[in-house]
């Protein structure tokens with residue numbers, strides 16, 4: 265038997281057939297259409313094409329899972345709101361797909377799908393208690409408790425990026441102040457680097473930016489960090505403290521076996537995890553006898569959306 269995983273994004277939709285070992289046997293991609301109805305029609309056609317090209321029948325498909333970039337209710341199958349795709353508000357989604365294919369349909373948000381993928385097949389494989397944080401332009405969270413994805417009431421929990429790190433602190437994309445996201449997203453890191461560059465005109469960061477602050481990006485920042493630029497190091501050390509303090513909260517709430525970091529910044533691998541591990545070790549609550557939390561980076565990256573969505577089935 266096979267499952268199908270669909271990763272819905274703001275610009276493209278990726279779907280894949282996944283075998284029982286979690287391998288993608290075939291995947292296809294289409295651009296995201298502008299209205300929900302057109303989008304759903306294109307998704308149905310994409311899945312039909314996928315089944316046909318795989319020489320399968322719907323009898324061989326156990327179910328179809330979807331990961332959405334926004335708010336969904338996994339129990340009712342309704343997509344509540346997608347901030348980055350036009351018109352997706354209160355859409356009764358799962359029933360439409362069920363009617364088209366006659367198989368089980370499950371939906372969740374993309375951070376939850378990534379978390380599930382890492383726990384089933386990636387860096388947290390075999391762990392029963394997992395916390396994942398995705399560090400991108402936003403910060404997503406996923407939690408697995410006793411081997412099961414925990415989504416909270418109405419699937420609206422585990423918004424780990426919007427827990428308060430600094431009371432009354434920097435403005436967050438959600439409208440509140442001081443959220444973890446406002447300190448550890450890629451955007452936040454770049455803003456922290458820009459502030460420090462203005463105070464350190466001799467920083468090598470200025471050269472790669474051609475003296476134009478607006479062109480600073482993550483790639484330039486990490487290039488100079490790895491070249492040993494003192495300003496970049498200062499920014500990164502502070503960033504590590506923000507991130508570690510956020511993770512310490514999750515350690516103290518959940519005491520997971522493992523924390524997985526995903527998203528663009530996680531590509532730094534051990535540069536990131538070694539420093540965080542040390543900071544957390546030095547600052548845990550109840551250090552004596554408390555199990556140490558392993559902190560690792562995600563290993564599935566591009567395919568995680570499809571694999572995680574399929575793993576909902």
Ligand SMILES: [Zn+2]
Nearest residue numbers: 426436438443
């Ligand atoms: Zn927020």
